[in-house]
Amino acid sequence: MNNESSDEIPVLDALSNLGGYIKWCTPSVLPHQRKVSNIYKSDISVSAGFLGSYVDNTGVFKEAHKKAARVYGADKTLFSVNGTTGSNFVVLRMLTLEYESPQILVARNIHHSILHAAEWLGIKFRFIKSSYDPQFESLIPPKPEDVLDTLNNYPESNAVIISSPTYSGLAAKIDDIVKVVKNFDKEIKVIVDEAWGSHLHFSDELPKSAMQAGADISVQSTHKQGGSLQQTGMIHWKEKYVNSELMYEAFREYATTSPSYHLLASLDAVRAYMKKNGHEAVESLIKKAEYFKDLLGKRLIPPPQGYG
Numbered sequence: 431m432n433n434e435s436s437d438e439i440p441v442l443d444a445l446s447n448l449g450g451y452i453k454w455c456t457p458s459v460l461p462h463q464r465k466v467s468n469i470y471k472s473d474i475s476v477s478a479g480f481l482g483s484y485v486d487n488t489g490v491f492k493e494a495h496k497k498a499a500r501v502y503g504a505d506k507t508l509f510s511v512n513g514t515t516g517s518n519f520v521v522l523r524m525l526t527l528e529y530e531s532p533q534i535l536v537a538r539n540i541h542h543s544i545l546h547a548a549e550w551l552g553i554k555f556r557f558i559k560s561s562y563d564p565q566f567e568s569l570i571p572p573k574p575e576d577v578l579d580t581l582n583n584y585p586e587s588n589a590v591i592i593s594s595p596t597y598s599g600l601a602a603k604i605d606d607i608v609k610v611v612k613n614f615d616k617e618i619k620v621i622v623d624e625a626w627g628s629h630l631h632f633s634d635e636l637p638k639s640a641m642q643a644g645a646d647i648s649v650q651s652t653h654k655q656g657g658s659l660q661q662t663g664m665i666h667w668k669e670k671y672v673n674s675e676l677m678y679e680a681f682r683e684y685a686t687t688s689p690s691y692h693l694l695a696s697l698d699a700v701r702a703y704m705k706k707n708g709h710e711a712v713e714s715l716i717k718k719a720e721y722f723k724d725l726l727g728k729r730l731i732p733p734p735q736g737y738g
């Protein structure tokens with residue numbers, strides 16, 4: 431017999447009782463962005479066709495995608511309500527629509543969603559040579575010469591996929607990787623899993639964003655470093671070597687037909703906020719990080735117990 435109390439609502443209760451929880455993690459919701467005021471009242475059906483369709487990229491959604499492309503330096507942008515995990519599936523599906531038997535070269539530290547999407551879609555993948563730094567216990571992103579070596583071994587490849595920045599905060603030299611790949615064969619796509627890099631576009635002190643560095647496609651988890659609600663992300667691309675119709679087709683196949691409009695509104699709001707205040711927001715973040723590093727250096731913050 432189930433003797434669970436019938437009035438327990440575990441997820442709701444847990445969220446309601448978070449109390450004075452201090453966040454050191456994602457989502458990175460920016461405090462001053464505009465927010466939808468009453469989510470229950472405004473949670474309308476996709477049948478409210480006057481808004482247009484997210485999946486078909488029409489109406490207000492098309493407008494929002496277009497504005498985001500302008501702000502993040504892309505030709506085209508689509509919003510994701512399934513993080514970068516979902517965006518990686520869309521991008522890899524697009525490759526299978528374009529090539530009969532695609533092959534990709536991937537960095538060793540690539541997110542599991544890329545490998546799983548490749549397995550599901552029957553895409554052959556080969557690893558790019560990578561090195562490991564034992565001091566930081568971290569895989570180093572591939573260098574341009576590592577990419578070239580791997581291309582020489584597998585010249586029939588259709589795309590090179592790099593994670594940058596990595597989970598450990600290391601950025602690859604995307605502009606040099608783009609040069610190496612395009613010199614080798616301009617049709618080979620450079621795809622950057624930029625899950626951790628949606629803030630890069632708004633600073634001159636940080637590495638360039640993938641779009642600034644000349645990549646063909648970038649997928650970002652805007653909820654990580656970009657200021658929007660959990661689960662949200664963006665796919666950006668340049669049209670020179672990417673067929674937009676195929677990307678839209680892959681997106682239509684994958685995207686939920688009933689997305690949360692609040693998640694989409696959060697992406698739209700963050701785009702507007704970052705356009706106006708992005709440089710200032712990232713600059714202030716860098717200053718805080720420097721200050722924190724300084725305190726750590728001076729040991730004003732005592733090390734955790736057991737550490738010298």
Ligand SMILES: Cc1ncc(COP(=O)(O)O)c(C=O)c1O
Pocket residue numbers: 512513514515516540541543593596597623625626651661662663
């Ligand atoms: C490099 C990288 N790509 C993709 C993802 C998945 O992102 P999301 O949680 O937005 O689906 C992560 C998650 O940490 C990641 O580190």
